[in-house]
Amino acid sequence: MSGFPSPGGGGFEFMSTLFPIFFIIVLGLIIFSIIRSGARYVSNASSPRKSIYATIISKRMDVQNHAHTHAGDNMHTTHSSRTYYYITLQFDNGERKEYLDVKNIYGLVAEGDIGYAATQGDWIVAFERDMQVSPGGSRF
Structure with missing residues (x-):
């Protein structure tokens, strides 16, 4: 053998x-x-909530798509997606940091807005526009 x-x-x-x-x-x-x-x-x-005077310098979306294939009598695929919204702030000292929008303020703010941002860890939870600032960035 x-x-x-x-x-x-x-x-x-x-x-x-x-x-x-x-x-x-x-x-x-x-x-x-x-x-x-x-x-x-x-x-x-x-994390403690902080209020910081800042300028919104950019906004971006991150769309993540997922496909799930289910086996069985009829094989089919389910698609799902999730969109994450991010807002980047610039502080008076020139430092910039990107925050995840968890309170749906993305559509309520614009790039160039100046005001008080409420942050909590890596999240932005509120933004209050400073109405005393002109569109050029100077105070009235």
Whole structure:
């Protein structure tokens, strides 16, 4: 019986060892991502709210699309998307920082607006326009 591979050997053993390792790595990455997102949310939610005088210098949207394929009698794909809105502020000292809009103020503000921004961690939660400032940026 020389020259013939033994039953159950070779490539099958390699795949039966590789699949559980791959599965554990992918599962670990998913769990890590969920924990990291939760920790970021808790950190932002527990941060003190600050009011900072700033200028809105830019706004941007980040659209994330996801496709989910469902197996079964009729194979079909479900598409979903989520849009994240970001507002970048510039402070009196020249520093700039981008904040995630969690209170839907994106459509209520414009680039160039000057006023008091309420921030909480990495979130912008309110913006009150300074009505004493002219469109050119100087006070009346």
